[in-house]
Amino acid sequence: MKAVYYDGAGGPEVLRLRDVPAPVPAPGEVLIDVVAAGLNRADVQQRRGAYPPPPGASEVPGLGVSGRIAALGPGVAGFRPGDEVCALLAGGGYAEQVAVPAGQVLPVPEGVDLATAAALPEVAATVFSNLFMAAGVQAGESVLIHGAAGGIGTMAVQLVRAFGAVPMVTAGSRAKLEAGRGLGAAVLFNYREEDFVARVRDASEGRGVDVILDVVGAKYLMRNIEALAAAGRLVVIGLQGGARAELDLGLLMGKRAAIIATTLRARPAEEKAAIMRAVAEHVWPLVASGEVAARVDRVFPLAEAAAAHEYFDSGDHVGKVLLAVAPA
Known part of the structure; x- marks a missing residue:
């Protein structure tokens, strides 16, 4: 699969698109075919060398994605291949596929298109x-x-x-x-x-x-x-x-x-799962009703991740900047 890595610390020019082995879901994880990924301030800090990924997390940036479930790891229930979902990650979102603990995955809220849903889980x-x-x-x-x-x-x-x-x-x-x-x-x-x-x-x-x-x-x-x-x-x-x-x-x-x-990225999976359950209970109904909406400013192709970071660094955006990884 293709994924974005940082070739050292620095500005947007350090972003590189590489061909790498696809992840395999471990017990309790789901594999997602990524449709879109969100940019976050943490991605920029990691790019600058100031915010390394937590131990065991992917070096690929990206803390929130949307997409379709491609496969289930052992012990996962409640999801099926093909389900449209969005997920909170510790890293790995700027890629065509990502494996993530099932507790950090939620169905896309009713009325939200799949690509836009990438703007929701982390925020x-x-x-x-x-x-x-x-x-x-x-x-x-x-x-x-x-x-x-x-x-x-x-x-x-x-x-x-x-x-x-x-x-x-x-x-x-x-x-x-x-x-x-x-x-x-x-x-x-x-x-x-x-x-x-x-x-x-x-x-x-x-x-x-x-x-x-x-x-x-x-x-x-x-x-x-x-x-x-x-x-x-x-x-x-x-x-x-x-x-x-x-x-x-x-x-x-x-x-x-x-x-x-507080930080969210390095919390144990159990804590993140509890937070996502609370989000599903209290936030998702507001999104489904239209009272709360994902605000998307611009969308860049995955291959233009460097340009997306350059735009993000400008501070001109209002809302989320997304990377389009695959057609929705």
């Missing part, structure tokens, strides 16, 4: 596990979402709104803020022109926000804590602004606030 699992399972977002609470125009951000805005909470967003351009507004964001801040801490205080009459979903990390750490309300929760899922920062524990304790820092 839905990330957002639901962090905001609702870890941070416990409740109806009526306010949630500040940094980077609201990406795949994670566009899904987060929709789910926060769908569960009765109030989404606030930051983005770096008018167009991206308007995209957030169109998805249901109630309050919008341009981080290039405004101090989001001051704006949050104004919007909340000095109270602050209940939950912050942050992809920036160190650069925003203290400003995020300043923006939190009493008993607020800061959920850090990315380090685009660095990994090391000083923390004022007095401010954190005074607010009785919590910092939750």
